Every structure is written in C-alpha cells, then in structure tokens.
Amino acid sequence: MNAEVQKEESMVLQKKMIGEHFETLSKAGESGRKVVYTFVPGNLNELILAFDLLPVHPEVNALQSGMRKLSGDYIQEAEKQGHSEDVCTYVKCDIGMLKKGNIGPTGEKLPPPDLLLLSYTGCFTFMKWFELLKQEYGCPVVMLQVPYQAEGKITASQREFVARQLRDVVVPALEQVSGKKLDEDRLKELLASSARAEDDLVYVWESAKHKPSPIDAYFGGVYYIGPIFTAFRGLPSCEAYYRELRREVDYRIAHGMGPTTPEGELRQQKYRIVVEGPPNWTSFRDFWKIFHDEGVVMVASTYTKVGGLYEQGFRHDPARPFETLAEYCLGCYTNRNLPARVDIIAKYVEEYEADGILFNSIKSCNSFSAGQLMMLRELEKRTGKAGAFIESDLVDPRYFSAANIKNRLESYFQMLEAKRQAA
Amino acid sequence: MGTQDIIDRCERIYRDLDFGYVHEWKARTGGKAVGFMPVYVPRELIHAAGILPVGIMGGGDDVEIIRGDAYFQSYICHIPRSTVELGLAGKLDVLDGMLFPAICDVIRNLSGMWQMMFAHKYVRYLDFPQTFNDAGREFYRAEMAELLVDLEALSGIQATPERLNASIALYNANRRALAELYDLRSAEPQRVPTSELYLLLRAGNVLEVSEHTAMLQQYLAAARVSQRPLRDNVRVVASGLFCEQPPLSMVRAMENSGCYIVDDDWVLGARYQLHDTATGANPLGAIVDAYMSDTVATATRYVEGDDKGAFLVEQVRSRHAEGVIFAAASFCDPALLDRPMGQKALADAGIPYTAFTYSENTGQVQVIKEQAGTFADSIKLWGAVA
Numbered sequence: 001m002n003a004e005v006q007k008e009e010s011m012v013l014q015k016k017m018i019g020e021h022f023e024t025l026s027k028a029g030e031s032g033r034k035v036v037y038t039f040v041p042g043n044l045n046e047l048i049l050a051f052d053l054l055p056v057h058p059e060v061n062a063l064q065s066g067m068r069k070l071s072g073d074y075i076q077e078a079e080k081q082g083h084s085e086d087v088c089t090y091v092k093c094d095i096g097m098l099k100k101g102n103i104g105p106t107g108e109k110l111p112p113p114d115l116l117l118l119s120y121t122g123c124f125t126f127m128k129w130f131e132l133l134k135q136e137y138g139c140p141v142v143m144l145q146v147p148y149q150a151e152g153k154i155t156a157s158q159r160e161f162v163a164r165q166l167r168d169v170v171v172p173a174l175e176q177v178s179g180k181k182l183d184e185d186r187l188k189e190l191l192a193s194s195a196r197a198e199d200d201l202v203y204v205w206e207s208a209k210h211k212p213s214p215i216d217a218y219f220g221g222v223y224y225i226g227p228i229f230t231a232f233r234g235l236p237s238c239e240a241y242y243r244e245l246r247r248e249v250d251y252r253i254a255h256g257m258g259p260t261t262p263e264g265e266l267r268q269q270k271y272r273i274v275v276e277g278p279p280n281w282t283s284f285r286d287f288w289k290i291f292h293d294e295g296v297v298m299v300a301s302t303y304t305k306v307g308g309l310y311e312q313g314f315r316h317d318p319a320r321p322f323e324t325l326a327e328y329c330l331g332c333y334t335n336r337n338l339p340a341r342v343d344i345i346a347k348y349v350e351e352y353e354a355d356g357i358l359f360n361s362i363k364s365c366n367s368f369s370a371g372q373l374m375m376l377r378e379l380e381k382r383t384g385k386a387g388a389f390i391e392s393d394l395v396d397p398r399y400f401s402a403a404n405i406k407n408r409l410e411s412y413f414q415m416l417e418a419k420r421q422a423a
Numbered sequence: 424m425g426t427q428d429i430i431d432r433c434e435r436i437y438r439d440l441d442f443g444y445v446h447e448w449k450a451r452t453g454g455k456a457v458g459f460m461p462v463y464v465p466r467e468l469i470h471a472a473g474i475l476p477v478g479i480m481g482g483g484d485d486v487e488i489i490r491g492d493a494y495f496q497s498y499i500c501h502i503p504r505s506t507v508e509l510g511l512a513g514k515l516d517v518l519d520g521m522l523f524p525a526i527c528d529v530i531r532n533l534s535g536m537w538q539m540m541f542a543h544k545y546v547r548y549l550d551f552p553q554t555f556n557d558a559g560r561e562f563y564r565a566e567m568a569e570l571l572v573d574l575e576a577l578s579g580i581q582a583t584p585e586r587l588n589a590s591i592a593l594y595n596a597n598r599r600a601l602a603e604l605y606d607l608r609s610a611e612p613q614r615v616p617t618s619e620l621y622l623l624l625r626a627g628n629v630l631e632v633s634e635h636t637a638m639l640q641q642y643l644a645a646a647r648v649s650q651r652p653l654r655d656n657v658r659v660v661a662s663g664l665f666c667e668q669p670p671l672s673m674v675r676a677m678e679n680s681g682c683y684i685v686d687d688d689w690v691l692g693a694r695y696q697l698h699d700t701a702t703g704a705n706p707l708g709a710i711v712d713a714y715m716s717d718t719v720a721t722a723t724r725y726v727e728g729d730d731k732g733a734f735l736v737e738q739v740r741s742r743h744a745e746g747v748i749f750a751a752a753s754f755c756d757p758a759l760l761d762r763p764m765g766q767k768a769l770a771d772a773g774i775p776y777t778a779f780t781y782s783e784n785t786g787q788v789q790v791i792k793e794q795a796g797t798f799a800d801s802i803k804l805w806g807a808v809a
Contacts, residue, residue, distance in 0.1 A: 084759040087760050128756065131725070131760075143727070147562070157569075337538065370495065374540070
C-alpha cells in the first residue's frame with residue numbers, strides 16, 4: 001500500500017461532513033439536541049432532519065470499527081456477554097462498542113439514543129438488534145415495518161401500510177421526542193434537496209459505462225454512498241458533495257482516467273466486474289488491492305443500492321412526502337425478491353458491459369447471502385458470463401481468509417482470461 | 424388403540440419424506456395440497472378453500488444433502504438446504520403450491536428461490552405484521568384476503584363464510600386437543616413422554632385436521648390410563664426450536680437426561696395462537712384478530728413495550744418448571760439473537776438456564792444429553808440461581 005493516499009476534494013468534503021456530525025453528536029448532551037438511532041436501508045433522514053433530530057446509524061459505526069481494526073475486540077466482548085458466534089457481527093460489534101464505552105468512529109463518545117427508530121428494510125435482524133438495544137438503553141422504540149417486495153413490485157397495500165405507519169405512528173413519536181410539530185414545508189424542502197443529490201449520484205453510477213471507467217462502483221462506491229445513505233441526505237452539504245463528485249468524474253472522463261484508489265489511479269482496466277454483496281470491512285484495503293493488482297474495475301454493485309436504487313428511476317418526491325418515503329423504504333435492494341435481484345444484476349452486466357460477476361457471500365448477512373449461489377447460477381445462464389463466489393464477513397476478522405480468497409480470485413481471473421482468449 | 428400404535432403411526436408419517444399420506448389424501452378427495460414452512464400460517468384459510476395444508480419442516484436426519492448444499496453458502500442453517508433437496512428430488516411434487524411465512528431472512532429468500540426453481544407452481548410469501556395496531560391489522564387483512572383469492576383459484580372451491588367458520592371450528596378443536604395434551608404432560612409428565620408428544624405434533628403437519636384431532640383424542644384417552652413410573656426428573660421448558668426441528672434422537676436424549684420437558688416451542692405453527700378463533704359473520708376478520716392479539720411472544724414476533732422475555736418467564740411459572748433449556752438451530756438468527764434477552768429475563772426472575780445449538784441432522788446427541796443432564800443435576804443440587 002502507498003503510504004500517501006491520494007485525496008480528492010469530494011473525499012475531503014465527506015471527511016469534514018462526518019467529522020462535524022460526530023462532533024455535534026458528542027456535544028448533544030450539552031446542546032440539548034435529541035438523538036435518534038436508526039438504520040441505513042430505507043432510512044427516514046429527511047423526516048428526522050425535519051424535526052432537527054440527530055441521526056446515528058449503528059451499522060455505520062460497526063463498519064467504521066471494522067475498518068479501524070476495533071471490531072474483533074468488540075465482537076468478543078459481546079460473545080463474552082452471551083451472544084452467539086453464529087449471528088450478525090454488526091450487532092455484536094455495536095453491543096461490544098457500547099459495553100466498552102460507546103466511543104464512536106472519530107474517537108468521541110456517542111450519545112445514548114432518545115429514540116430508537118426501528119425502520120427496518122430488507123433485514124429481519126434489525127428488529128432483533130433494536131430489541132437488544134432497547135434493553136441496553138431503556139429508551140422508547142418506534143417501529144416502522146416495511147413489507148417485503150415478494151412479487152418484485154410495490155403493491156398499493158404495501159405503500160399505504162408504510163405511509164399510514166409514518167403518519168400515525170412515526171411522526172407522533174418524532175414529535176414527542178423533539179417537542180416540535182412536523183413542519184411539512186420543511187420536510188418538502190429536504191426531500192427536494194435529496195432528489196437533486198440523487199440526480200448527481202445516478203450520473204456518477206452511470207459514468208461506469210465509459211471505458212475506462214472513471215469510478216470503482218464497489219470499493220470506491222461505498223465512499224460515494226456515505227453522505228446520501230446516512231445523516232446528510234436532504235442537506236445542502238450533501239448536494240454540494242455530489243456536485244463535486246460529479247465534477248471530478250467528469251474530469252476523469254474528459255481525460256480518459258480511471259478511478260482513484262489507495263494505490264493511485266487504476267490505469268490498466270483489464271476486467272470489468274459486477275459485484276453482489278457487502279464488502280469485508282476488516283480487510284477492506286487488502287481486499288481492494290487484490291482486484292487493483294489484477295487490473296479489475298468494479299463497474300456496478302448491489303451493496304451500494306442497500307439505501308436506494310436511484311438509477312432505476314426513484315427520486316424523493318416533495319409533492320407526496322409520505323408516499324415517497326414509503327416507496328423509498330420499499331424499494332431498497334435487499335427488500336426486493338431474488339428474481340428481481342437477478343434481473344437487476346443481469347441488467348448491470350449488459351449495460352456496463354461486464355466480463356464477470358463476483359459474489360461476496362457474507363457470513364453475517366443472510367438478507368444478502370441466503371440464495372446467492374442460486375442467483376449466481378441463474379446469472380451465468382442468462383448472461384453467459386463467468387461468476388466467482390467467495391465467503392467472508394462484515395466486521396469479524398476471524399472470517400476473512402486472505403489466502404483462500406486470493407487463491408480463488410486468481411483462479412477466477414485466469415478463467416476470465418481463458419474465456420477472453422477463446423472468444 | 425394404545426399409545427404405542429398411535430405413536431408408531433406418527434413415526435411412520437414423520438419418516439415418510441415421500442408424503443404418502445398427502446398422495447393418498449389427494450387421490451381419495453381429488454383435492455389440492457399446499458405446503459407451508461414453519462412457523463405460522465393461518466391453516467384455516469387453506470382448509471376452507473378445500474386444500475390440505477402440509478407443514479414442511481426440512482428433511483430431518485433422514486435426508487442426505489447432495490444437491491441442496493450447492494445452493495447455499497457455508498454459514499447458514501440446515502432447513503433451507505434440506506428443503507431444497509426435497510424439492511429437487513421431486514419429493515414435494517405432490518404439493519400444488521408453497522407458502523413462505525415471514526420468519527427470517529433465510530426463509531424470505533427461500534421464497535424467491537422457489538419462485539425461480541418451481542416457476543410452474545404456486546408460490547407465495549406471507550408478510551405478517553410486526554406492528555400490532557390498526558395499520559398492521561389493515562395490512563394483514565389485505566394480505567389474507569389476497570391469499571384467499573389465490574387459494575380459491577388454485578382449488579376451484581370458494582371459501583364461503585360457512586366453509587371458513589367450519590374450518591375455524593375444526594382448528595379450534597385441534598388447538599384445544601393440543602392444549603389438553605400439553606396440560607396432561609405438564610401435570611403428569613410420565614404419561615406423555617415428550618418424544619411421543621413431538622411425534623403427535625409432527626403428524627399434525629400432514630394429517631387432515633379432523634383426523635389429527637381424533638388421533639390426539641385417542642392418544643389422550645390411552646395416555647390417561649397408561650402405567651408409567653414417575654421419575655425424579657427436573658421440569659424444564661425448551662425454548663428456541665420453533666423453526667428448524669431437532670432430530671427425534673435429540674428430543675429423546677433431552678428427556679432421557681433427567682429432564683421432563685413440560686413446555687416447548689417446537690412445531691409452533693400449530694400452537695401459535697393462545698385461544699380459539701371466533702366464528703360468526705366475519706370469519707376472515709376473526710382470523711386477523713386472532714393473529715393480532717392472541718399469539719405467543721416468540722422470537723419471530725416483535726415484542727413491544729418492556730416485557731421482553733415475560734412470556735418465557737410466565738411459561739416457566741405456569742408450568743411449574745425449574746429451568747429453561749435454550750436449544751437453537753445453528754445460525755438461527757431469530758432464536759440466537761433473542762436468546763440473550765430471554766436469558767436476562769430468566770436471570771432477573773432467578774430461573775436457571777442452559778444453552779446449546781443443534782441442526783436437524785445432528786448425529787452426536789451424547790454431548791447434548793450430557794449437557795442437559797448436568798443442567799438437571801445442578802438444579803437438583805443447588806436449585807434456582809441466586
């Protein structure tokens with residue numbers, strides 16, 4: 001790895017945004033700001049911001065702990081407390097972090113929640129997670145249930161169910177914790193801002209259709225989704241981030257450049273790959289380097305859609321605030337059934353002219369992983385492209401076997417090469 | 424008929440992965456059959472549409488997984504592998520459709536796999552509300568109404584209010600007979616060995632409901648007069664086994680370890696609601712009401728308020744149990760994530776517990792027997808925890 005990592009303006013902007021957010025969180029007790037813990041997929045950021053509440057996303061804290069090599073200790077702490085080895089390591093990392101003082105990713109103490117907003121999309125485990133946190137914090141929980149898109153489409157009944165819960169349950173709970181009535185005009189402003197940022201993000205995703213691709217839509221992509229899937233969607237700073245990111249992408253397209261990586265610019269793009277599943281966070285840079293060294297660029301990924309599939313046309317619509325929030329929650333990637341997920345990936349392979357498909361099957365995440373081998377078979381059949389299947393974990397370092405993964409991937413790249421030469 | 428004859432028949436049904444009874448029932452009645460995964464589906468709706476509901480609980484320890492493993496990653500429970508194995512081997516061809524209730528992410532995704540693998544069959548995912556308010560009620564009512572339309576189309580039989588009421592009455596009778604069986608086991612555990620109760624429950628996954636109820640009543644009559652000695656066993660509740668089922672050998676090992684299991688949560692779909700469903704002018708509404716306000720607080724159901732674990736503590740108290748055995752299928756997210764909360768509630772109440780994991784094809788049950796036996800001994804020696 002290079003000692004000096006290249007930083008672009010968008011990266012600097014994001015770092016500043018995150019730093020300021022965690023600083024604000026650390027001072028929540030003094031400032032009297034109320035704190036809402038909630039999840040990333042299908043989050044209600046605009047609604048939270050409309051009440052001037054501060055959001056905290058436990059899975060983001062867990063992944064940050066993973067990248068900072070802290071998660072292993074946190075997980076073991078949770079297991080010492082009686083949590084099973086078999087379950088989601090995001091949950092155990094979060095519980096372990098709490099038990100060890102609740103120090104957040106920037107080294108500052110996280111405030112306890114004033115409300116647990118259990119808005120869970122596409123993941124049953126989230127429900128258990130907040131039941132567990134409720135016992136730890138003893139604060140109120142408000143539940144927003146988001147039905148599963150079992151038929152690959154949003155039904156009127158599902159939309160009405162979610163919208164009604166927002167009006168009847170979630171808003172009153174947010175009003176109570178914040179002490180404010182909902183200002184619907186403010187909510188609409190936030191939603192309109194979200195839509196503008198979403199336009200720019202879609203532009204960034206679609207830039208990967210260029211050859212060479214100016215972005216890495218997986219390893220780089222997880223940075224791109226940071227602001228829009230967390231505490232910033234709806235804010236001017238979020239719009240500014242995506243404007244800047246788009247400008248940088250335009251620059252790289254104009255100059256025939258590849259994406260910025262920790263190893264520098266990826267110039268030689270030998271293979272274009274679509275990726276399904278979350279990344280491994282504990283060995284994130286090592287994982288990325290395996291692909292970088294082989295000249296692999298990720299042109300599309302599904303993990304970066306857990307908080308919304310904007311490139312399929314969805315935009316937050318200020319004219320219909322509750323219905324649009326309902327559709328957003330219902331439309332996230334893991335809330336779609338497996339046939340729909342296969343369709344999405346097949347379309348990526350075609351539109352982004354990919355050479356292959358990689359599945360990173362995550363021990364912790366059955367929401368993503370259960371059935372992935374079947375998806376891979378279907379995709380190989382439909383696209384004629386070769387697939388690779390590796391297994392790792394989100395934040396448990398015990399389940400990342402670098403040598404095994406490298407061996408498998410090297411064999412896979414050899415297969416891609418053989419296919420190319422045979423073509 | 425004595426208890427042994429009944430249990431022998433139940434064991435034949437349990438071991439019959441070709442679903443001979445379902446074939447025979449379809450041939451006899453000309454009806455359709457629809458499978459459902461654990462934990463809960465409203466079987467009354469299926470029955471009222473003239474369809475035999477068939478509970479599918481994986482392949483147990485009698486199925487060698489050959490193709491099923493090629494569909495799943497390493498770190499996942501066993502039930503989807505063996506269910507896929509059964510499907511690919513044609514064992515489930517007798518079913519005209521499959522229902523996948525909202526239990527966890529694995530079963531959820533299995534519904535999508537089924538849609539792809541058996542595209543010519545009826546497949547439906549059933550989303551159950553976790554919000555127990557008016558919005559949840561309306562959503563659930565709409566889900567059930569849609570399901571009913573599908574089932575009627577499948578069978579060609581309209582589930583009229585009369586038919587729905589008749590089915591509700593049959594399932595109420597079945598629930599009452601099961602409750603009687605559980606009460607008898609709790610009162611006189613020597614008369615109802617848990618392995619027998621378990622097989623009786625499993626038979627209810629397959630048999631037409633009235634036939635199952637009659638079987639339960641025959642068993643109850645025979646069990647009440649059976650002569651079996653009361654042993655100096657410890658009374659325990661088994662918790663966490665609601666989806667992937669333990670092998671029969673493990674059930675026997677648990678009760679041969681010095682434990683009388685006096686309550687449990689296996690084959691939970693049959694006992695998911697606590698009381699009768701009302702009959703009357705609005706039977707669909709009554710089914711919805713029963714789910715919304717009269718069901719057990721299991722790990723697959725969100726528990727509002729501050730009473731997490733209260734249901735388990737109450738089970739222990741009402742059954743005069745002395746401890747809890749948490750047994751969960753490996754990689755079972757709902758059971759394993761729920762376990763620390765259950766343990767906390769028990770610790771607060773001064774109730775001892777032990778915990779282990781299994782899979783449906785666990786072969787080495789000696790370790791489990793020893794652990795359960797040690798737990799029983801510790802209760803005998805020291806009683807409740809401080």
